Amino acid sequence: MSEQPIDRYRRRLLGGAVAAGTLTLAPGLFLHRLAEAKPDADPVTSIIRWGLLVDTNRCASNCTACVDACRDEHGWTGHDRPRSDAQWIRKVELRDPATGREVSLPMMCQHCAKPPCVDVCPTGASFKRADGIVLVDKHICIGCRYCMLACPYKARSFIHEELSHQKPYSPRGKGTVEGCTLCVHRIDVGQEPACVEACTADGRGALLFGDLNDPKSAIYQALAEHPSTQVRADLNLDLGVRYRGL
Amino acid sequence: MKRTRYLEIGTSSGYLLLLAVLGVLVAGGAGAAWFMEHQGHHVTGMDNQVAWGMPHVFAVFLIVAASGALNVASIGSVFAKVEYKPLARLSGLLAIALLAGGLAILVLDLGRPDRLIVAMTNYNFKSIFAWNIFLYNGFFLIVAIYLWTLMDPSVAKYGKRIGLLAIGWRLVLTTGTGSIFGFLVARQAYDAAILAPYFIVLSLAFGMAAFILVMLVAFNGSGRTLGGALLGRLRNLLGVFIAIALLVVTTYYLTNLYAAEHQATVRMILLDGGSVTTTFWIGQVLLGSLIPLGLIYHPLFRDSRPALASASVLVVLGGLATMYVIIIGGQSVPLVLFPGMEVSSSFFDGSFNPYAPSLPEMALGLGGGALALLLVALGVRVLPFLPDALPDTAAD
Structure with a gap:
């Protein structure tokens, strides 16, 4: 017996319904698995304060491992326009004119506890996470650049052109401001920032990352044991990045 | 004193020509903005070192001048100097127009100008910028109500009170504008409380100069009588404002010179800063202050309208120079992260940051200025802002 048109219609309808149901449920199930896989699915807490210790005695002036790693990780490759190209982290060379002593160090967002960029931002796009990481919400940044004028460390860059081939975990956009995120996407899955990993692997292990609040952490103990400096400590911003050997 | 009659101006060929010129400039500004937004800011002279450029120079100048343009209205209503009253409407109109152009x-x-709605709906109340959004919108509203009390006899009785609110509001507004820079604690050239009163003094001078020019053009262009007595008073006020601004800027640099930590900054701006240094000495001091003072106070130019107009033009140009020195100069000076050390990096740490404005930036800035004047030109055509005549007898 030949198939009735009404059966064909029913079959197509049921098939469509199954396909639609699968399409609707599958991402939810898949995302649910991802969420479970995330080791720190709990909300961010101020019990932790993430920080970095830079040992300038171990930082070589010709080494840019941290800068290269950051650029690769976040994709802030330039357009051969050094003055308007973004730099999330840079190597700064210091020379004491009196003695000729030279120091090399990486400079990036210092993740202040009292960040001036957050104070001046009119929309609240510049914000500090409970665990001390200072970030830009790219969705509400209007590109006024007031944070760039307020930052004492020149840690913020403005995107001066259209971008392509962005990293999905590190969204960037023309007309907004950006800076070091302390690799928040890595920290949230239990990894170290890319610069720290690269410095350990390819550099001389000058960067130490950890929880500034945890007395058992290596960074806490290192800071307790040896003197360290906050850049422009006079501003009393309580920095998340500390330097040794300055 | 006879009652002042206000009349819209007529449509002459000169008026149409003025509209055309201003219209072209506004269109140029709009085109420049479109170009900058589509290309990204790399087509401007601004970069990651000098993040605020020529648009900000024009915008801050216009915003500061807007608050000063209200001088004449304030003197007329709040300080009860009746001879200024006939000009109060024009003063309010100019204030609104200048602010609109600057904004x-x-x-x-x-x-991301497309996200203006975000700025209107997300506020961080610790930010001076966020306060300013309220201060600017409040200024529009208050001055608009003030104009209403001036033009509608049925609400005229509220004029004095709203005038008082307007003068208070505009002092706070300019304090807010100056504080945009004054609160930047990390920058050597800013981080100074004196910037707030400095901006207020500048606003008095810029606003007065802009008002005098608009008034002269409006009365001359529409063939209306303008007596010399009131002009003489405005001339004197302009002179006093220029002199006070010079005093404040001298104090600012001398104070900074006394502190060892600021000496390098002062040296860069006053001696080694290239275009910033030239703009300071030639633009701000010579053309913007000393020559106008000569034109105002030298007996040779007493009662000379061309001299007063020239002085006002120079104060406006000097005002732009002043903003250039404050905004560009302040960013050109490198941030001091490691005092006493020689510093270098791929991100221009430790070096003086050069800046050269691009054509789109200039076009945008000029377009904003033209927009302000266009609003005034249209305003006096459609509503009775301008007295039909202002002979000296009315001012006595």
Whole structure:
């Protein structure tokens, strides 16, 4: 017996319904698995304060491992326009004119506890996470650049052109401001920032990352044991990045 | 004193020509903004070192001048100097127009001007910028109500009170504008409380100069009588404002010179800063202050309208120079992260940051200025802002 048109219609309808149901449920199930896989699915807490210790005695002036790693990780490759190209982290060379002593160090967002960029931002796009990481919400940044004028460390860059081939975990956009995120996407899955990993692997292990609040952490103990400096400590911003050997 | 009659101006060929010129400039500004937004800011002279450029120079100048343009209205109503009263309407109109022109530039220079609605709906109340959004909108509203009390006899009785609110509001507004820079604690050239009163003094001078020019053009262009007595008073006020601004800027640099930590900054701006240094000495001091003072106070130019007009033009140009020195100069000076050390990096740490404005930036800035004047030109055509005549007898 030949198939009735009404059966064909029913079959197509049921098939469509199954396909639609699968399409609707599958991402939810898949995302649910991802969420479970995330080791720190709990909300961010101020019990932790993430920080970095830079040992300038171990930082070589010709080494840019941290800068290269950051650029690769976040994709802030330039357009051969050094003055308007973004730099999330840079190597700064210091020379004491009196003695000729030279120091090399990486400079990036210092993740202040009292960040001036957050104070001046009119929309609240510049914000500090409970665990001390200072970030830009790219969705509400209007590109006024007031944070760039307020930052004492020149840690913020403005995107001066259209971008392509962005990293999905590190969204960037023309007309907004950006800076070091302390690799928040890595920290949230239990990894170290890319610069720290690269410095350990390819550099001389000058960067130490950890929880500034945890007395058992290596960074806490290192800071307790040896003197360290906050850049422009006079501003009393309580920095998340500390330097040794300055 | 006879009652003042106000009349819209007529449509002459000169008026149409003025509209055309201003219209072309406004269109140029709009085109420049479109170009900058589509290309990204790399087509401007601004970069990651000098993040605020020529658009901000024009915008802040216009915003500061807006608050000063209200001088004449305030003197007339709040300080009860009746001879200024006939000009109060024009004063309010100019104030609104200048603010609108300045804000248009500021918004169109944003990295994401399409997100203006975000700025209107997300507020961080610790930010001076966020306060300013309220202060600017409040200024529009208060001055608009003030104009209403001036033009509608049925609400005229509220004029004095709203005038008092307007003068208070505009002092706070300019304090807010100056504080945009004054609160930047990390920058050597800013981080100074004196910037707030400095901006207020500048606003008095810029606003007065802009008002005198608009008034002269409006009365001359529409063939109306303008007596010399009131002009003489405005001339004297302009002179006093220029002199006070010079005093404040001298204090600012001398104070900074006394502190060892600021000496390098002062040296860069006053001696080694290239275009910033030239703009300071030639633009701000010579053309913007000393020559206007000569034109105002030298007996040779007493009662000379061309001299007063020239002085006002120079104060406006000097005002732009002043803003250039404050905004560009302040960013050109490198941030001091390691005092006493020689510093270098791929991100220009430790070096003086050069800046050269691009054509789109200039076009945007000029477009904003033209927009302000266009609003005034249209305003006096459609509503009775301008007295039909202002002979000296009316001012006595």
